[in-house]
Amino acid sequence: DGGITQSPKYLFRKEGQNVTLSCEQNLNHDAMYWYRQDPGQGLRLIYYSQIVNDFQKGDIAEGYSVSREKKESFPLTVTSAQKNPTAFYLCASRNEGGTEAFFGQGTRLTVV
C-alpha cells in the first residue's frame, strides 16, 4: 500500500524542548515538502528537498531543521528556537517535473 506516513498524529512538547516529526513515503517520489498550517490559514512552506542530501529553506524555516539522508524519509525537527510551534504540520511528496503533491495525514503539535 503506497503512501506517505506521518507520525505521531498528535504530539505534545514542553517549552524549550526539541521534537522531531517523522515523514516516510514509499511512492519513490524525488521531492518532499514540509508545511505548517495554523487555524483558518493556508499552508506555509517550511523546507523542501528535491534530492537526497540536499534541501532548501521555504518561507518560514527559522526555528526548524530537516535532513534527507534517504529518499523515502524527510524528518522535521522543531527546535526550541521556534517561539510559536503549536500548529498542524503536513508532509508532502511528488515526482519531478512539477506534478501534483500527495500529503500525509499530518501531525498536530501542541506546546504545553
Added chain:
Amino acid sequence: QKEVEQNSGPLSVPEGAIASLNCTYSDRVSQSFFWYRQYSGKSPELIMSIYSNGDKEDGRFTAQLNKASQYVSLLIRDSQPSDSATYLCAVNIWRAAGNKLTFGGGTRVLVKP
C-alpha cells in the same frame, strides 16, 4: 505581495448553484497549478491540476488558467453540501534547487441545503 493569493471567504452558495473561486499569483514563471480541497482537521486532497491556458473540466469541477493575467480559477457546478470545505490554490515555481510548491491562504466554501 504574497506569492499566491485567495479570498478567504466564507463563500456561501445555495445547494445546486455554481461556486466560483479565484486565485492570483505573482511569479510569471509559474508553471503548474493545482486546486486542493481540505476538510476540517484533515490533509488536503487534489481536485484538479492545470498546466496550460484555457479550461479543464473534470466532472462537476472546471479549472481555468490565464497566465497573461496570472490567475487561476475553479468552478464547482451543482454544489452539494459535501463540497463544504476549504479550497487551496497551489502554484509550482521551478527553481534550480528544486520545484517550490506554494499555497494560498485558502477559500472556505459553505454550501447551504
